[in-house]
Amino acid sequence: MDNVSVMEKANYEVRTNKVMPLSILSLDGKVNEDLLPDLSDDQLRELMRRMVFTRTWDQRAISLQRQGRLGFYAPVSGQEASMIGSEFALNKEDFVCPGYRDMPQIVWHGLPMYQAFLYSKGHQHGGEIPEDVNVLMPQIIIGAQIVQSAGVAMGLKKRGKKNVVITYTGDGGSSQGDFYEGMNFAGAFKLPVIFVVQNNGYAISTPSSKQTAAETIAQKGLAAGIKSVQVDGMDVLAMYKAVQDAAERGRNGEGATLIEAITYRFGPHSMSGDDPTKYRTKDEESEWVLKDPIVRFRQYLEAKDLWTEEDETKTIEEAKQTVADQIKKAESTAKMTIPGLIDSMFESTPSHLEEQKKAYLEKEGN
Amino acid sequence: MAQMTMIEAIKDAMRVELERDENVLLFGEDVGHVGGVFRATEGLQKQFGEDRVFDTPLAESGIGGLALGLGIQGFRPIAEIQFIGFIFEVMDSIAAQASRMRYRSGGKYNSPITFRTPFGGGVHAPELHTDSLEGLMMQTPGIKVVVPSNPYDAKGLLISAIRDNDPVFFMEHLKLYRSFRGEVPEGEYTVPIGKANVVREGSDVTIITYGAMVHTSLKAAEELEKQGVQAEVIDLRTLMPLDIETIVESVKKTNRAIVVQEAQKTSGAAAEIMAQINEKAILHLEAPVIRVAAPDTVVAFGQIEKEWLPNEKKVIAGVNQVINF
Ligand SMILES: Cc1ncc(C[n+]2csc(CCOP(=O)(O)OP(=O)(O)O)c2C)c(N)n1
Numbered sequence: 163m164d165n166v167s168v169m170e171k172a173n174y175e176v177r178t179n180k181v182m183p184l185s186i187l188s189l190d191g192k193v194n195e196d197l198l199p200d201l202s203d204d205q206l207r208e209l210m211r212r213m214v215f216t217r218t219w220d221q222r223a224i225s226l227q228r229q230g231r232l233g234f235y236a237p238v239s240g241q242e243a244s245m246i247g248s249e250f251a252l253n254k255e256d257f258v259c260p261g262y263r264d265m266p267q268i269v270w271h272g273l274p275m276y277q278a279f280l281y282s283k284g285h286q287h288g289g290e291i292p293e294d295v296n297v298l299m300p301q302i303i304i305g306a307q308i309v310q311s312a313g314v315a316m317g318l319k320k321r322g323k324k325n326v327v328i329t330y331t332g333d334g335g336s337s338q339g340d341f342y343e344g345m346n347f348a349g350a351f352k353l354p355v356i357f358v359v360q361n362n363g364y365a366i367s368t369p370s371s372k373q374t375a376a377e378t379i380a381q382k383g384l385a386a387g388i389k390s391v392q393v394d395g396m397d398v399l400a401m402y403k404a405v406q407d408a409a410e411r412g413r414n415g416e417g418a419t420l421i422e423a424i425t426y427r428f429g430p431h432s433m434s435g436d437d438p439t440k441y442r443t444k445d446e447e448s449e450w451v452l453k454d455p456i457v458r459f460r461q462y463l464e465a466k467d468l469w470t471e472e473d474e475t476k477t478i479e480e481a482k483q484t485v486a487d488q489i490k491k492a493e494s495t496a497k498m499t500i501p502g503l504i505d506s507m508f509e510s511t512p513s514h515l516e517e518q519k520k521a522y523l524e525k526e527g528n
Numbered sequence: 529m530a531q532m533t534m535i536e537a538i539k540d541a542m543r544v545e546l547e548r549d550e551n552v553l554l555f556g557e558d559v560g561h562v563g564g565v566f567r568a569t570e571g572l573q574k575q576f577g578e579d580r581v582f583d584t585p586l587a588e589s590g591i592g593g594l595a596l597g598l599g600i601q602g603f604r605p606i607a608e609i610q611f612i613g614f615i616f617e618v619m620d621s622i623a624a625q626a627s628r629m630r631y632r633s634g635g636k637y638n639s640p641i642t643f644r645t646p647f648g649g650g651v652h653a654p655e656l657h658t659d660s661l662e663g664l665m666m667q668t669p670g671i672k673v674v675v676p677s678n679p680y681d682a683k684g685l686l687i688s689a690i691r692d693n694d695p696v697f698f699m700e701h702l703k704l705y706r707s708f709r710g711e712v713p714e715g716e717y718t719v720p721i722g723k724a725n726v727v728r729e730g731s732d733v734t735i736i737t738y739g740a741m742v743h744t745s746l747k748a749a750e751e752l753e754k755q756g757v758q759a760e761v762i763d764l765r766t767l768m769p770l771d772i773e774t775i776v777e778s779v780k781k782t783n784r785a786i787v788v789q790e791a792q793k794t795s796g797a798a799a800e801i802m803a804q805i806n807e808k809a810i811l812h813l814e815a816p817v818i819r820v821a822a823p824d825t826v827v828a829f830g831q832i833e834k835e836w837l838p839n840e841k842k843v844i845a846g847v848n849q850v851i852n853f
C-alpha cells in the first residue's frame with residue numbers, strides 16, 4: 163500500500179473466471195490431438211483394461227456384499243476414469259490418501275485385493291499395508307485424509323524425495339473445514355499434493371447445489387493460492403493429463419494442485435440401504451450413462467485398433483477369476499482374534515491390556 | 529396407544545416438538561429431503577418446510593457452530609450428527625463452546641441444543657460408526673448425556689432434551705432402532721432427564737446399565753433367576769446428570785453391584801458410577817463393584833464384533849463373580 167494513488171477504475175472485487183472442464187475425449191470417441199497426453203499403445207490398452215476390470219470387480223463386490231460376504235462397500239462404477247486415470251499418472255513411490263470409495267486407486271497402487279476385501283469385512287489384516295505400497299487405507303472421517311496429505315507431502319519434501327501425494331474426496335467432502343485447511347497448508351508450505359475432488363453431484367442424498375454457493379469446487383483452491391483446474395471426470399485421458407501435469411509441478415517444487423473431476427456414480431451411495439431414486443431422476447441417470455467413461459474410451463481405442471471385443475471378454479473373465487480367487491483368499495485368512503486386536507494397539511502392550519488379554523484367554527479356555 | 533419402534537418414537541418426539549414450538553429447528557447431513565440415513569426424520573421436511581427441517585453442507589463443525597449461533601438467537605436446534613464417530617469433527621462446538629455458553633455470557637445466552645447421534649454395535653456398521661463415546665461427553669462439564677433403551681423412553685426423553693435449556697447429547701443405539709416395538713403414547717409427554725428406571729426388581733445383586741445393554745442385562749437376569757439369583761436391573765436412561773440416589777438405594781438393598789456398559793472398559797460411564805458408589809455406599813457392599821465392558825481397543829467392527837461386545841454370558845459371569853466373592 164505504499165503507492166496510494168487515485169483509483170482510475172473501481173476494480174476491487176475478486177472474481178473467478180468461467181471455466182470449461184478439461185476434456186480430451188469426445189462422447190463419440192474422438193480426441194483433441196493437441197491435448198492428448200503422451201501414452202504408448204500399451205499404456206492406452208492398460209488404462210482400458212484397468213477400467214473394464216474395475217467395473218467387473220465392482221459388480222462382483224456388490225453381489226458379494228449382498229451375499230453377506232463383504233461388509234461396507236461403496237460402489238465405483240461411473241467413476242472409473244477419474245479413479246483409474248488419476249492413479250495411472252503416478253509412480254509407485256507416490257503416496258495415495260484415499261476416501262472410502264477410493265479402493266480401486268489403492269489396489270491399483272499395490273494393495274492386494276484380498277486385503278481390500280478383508281478391510282471391508284472388518285478384519286485387521288486388511289489394513290496391514292505391505293512395505294512397498296505407499297497408501298493409507300480408505301478414510302472414513304471425511305476430510306481427515308486431506309489434512310494428512312499435507313503432512314505426508316511435507317515429509318517427502320523434507321526427505322528430498324521427488325514424489326507427490328494424491329488425495330481424494332467428494333463434492334460433499336469439499337465442504338469440510340479440513341478440506342480448506344489441507345489446501346491452505348499445501349499452499350503455504352508449497353507442498354507436492356494433488357487434491358482430487360470427485361464431484362459426482364451428490365453427497366449421499368444431498369445434491370452439490372446444496373453444498374456450496376460457489377460456481378465450481380475448483381475455484382476453492384484459488385483462495386488457498388494453489389493451482390486449480392476442473393476436469394471432465396468421465397474422460398480418462400483428461401484425468402490422466404490433469405494429474406500428470408499436477409504431478410510434474412509437484413515434483414518440480416511448484417506446489418499443490420486442486421483437480422475438480424466432474425463425474426457421476428451410476429450406483430447407490432453404498433450398499434447399506436441407499437436408494438438413489440429418492441433423490442435422483444431416471445432422466446438424469448440416463449444422461450450420465452451416455453458419458454460412460456468406458457464406452458467413450460472403447461470407441462477411441464477400437465478406432466485405433468487397440469481394443470477388441472475379445473480383449474473386453476478376456477478382461478472381464480480375468481477380473482471375475484481374480485475376484486473369485488481373492489475373496490477365497492480373504493475368506494480363508496485365519497480369523498481375527500481379540501488378543502490379536504489387543505496386541506495391535508501399542509508397540510508394546512501395556513499391563514492393563516495384558517490383563518484384559520489374559521482374562522479373555524482364561525474365559526475362552528473354559 | 530400406538531406400538532412404535534424406537535426410531536418411530538424418536539421421529540414422533542421431533543414432530544411433536546416441531547409442532548409445538550416454532551423455534552425448534554432440525555438439521556444435519558441428509559436429514560431433510562430423504563429424511564436421514566436411517567429415516568429418523570422422514571416426512572418432517574415435508575410437514576414443516578425447508579425453513580425448519582433442512583440438509584446442511586457436509587461439515588460437522590459447521591453444524592455445531594450453526595446450532596450454537598441459532599441458540600443465541602433464541603432457536604432450539606436439533607442437530608443430527610450422522611454417526612457418532614463424526615462427533616470428533618464437532619467436538620469443539622460441543623465440548624468447548626456449547627457447554628460453556630451459559631457461563632461465558634453470564635447467563636445471557638445459552639445453548640438449548642440437542643445433538644442427536646446414532647451409535648452402538650452389533651449391526652455390522654463400518655469403523656468409526658458405532659463407538660460408545662458417552663464417557664467423553666460425561667467428562668465435559670456443561671453437557672447432559674441421555675441414552676434411551678426403548679421407544680417410550682426415547683420419545684419422552686427426547687422431548688425433555690429438546691425443551692432443555694442446556695445442551696444435551698442424545699445417543700440413539702443402532703441396534704434398538706428397529707429391533708422391537710413398544711407402547712408409545714400419542715402427543716406430548718416427557719420422561720425426566722436425570723431419573724433412572726428400575727426395570728427389574730431383585731434382592732441379590734444390582735446390575736446398573738443403559739442403552740442396548742439393558743436388554744442384555746434383563747436376559748442375563750432371567751437366566752440368573754433360574755440359578756436362584758434375584759438381580760435388580762437399573763436402566764440409567766441419563767448418564768449426566770447421573771441418578772446416583774436410585775443406584776445407592778438399590779445397592780443398599782442388594783449389597784452387590786456390577787456395571788454393564790458396551791463401551792471400552794477404562795475411564796467411561798462405569799468407572800464414574802463405581803467411583804460414586806464407592807463414595808456413597810461402600811459400607812453397604814459385600815463385594816467390590818466390577819464392570820462388564822469391552823476391551824480397551826478400537827471397536828472390532830467386523831468379524832469379531834460379537835465376541836468383542838459384552839453379552840449375556842459375560843454379564844452372568846460378572847454377577848457370579850460378585851456373588852461368589
Ligand atoms: C466426517 C464425516 N461426516 C459424515 C460422514 C458420513 N458420510 C459418508 S459418505 C457421505 C457423503 C459424502 O459425499 P461426497 O463427499 O460427495 O463423496 P461421495 O460419496 O459422493 O463419493 C457422508 C455424509 C463421514 N463418513 N464422515
Ligand SMILES: [Mg+2]
Nearest residue numbers: 332333364365
Ligand atoms: Mg459426491
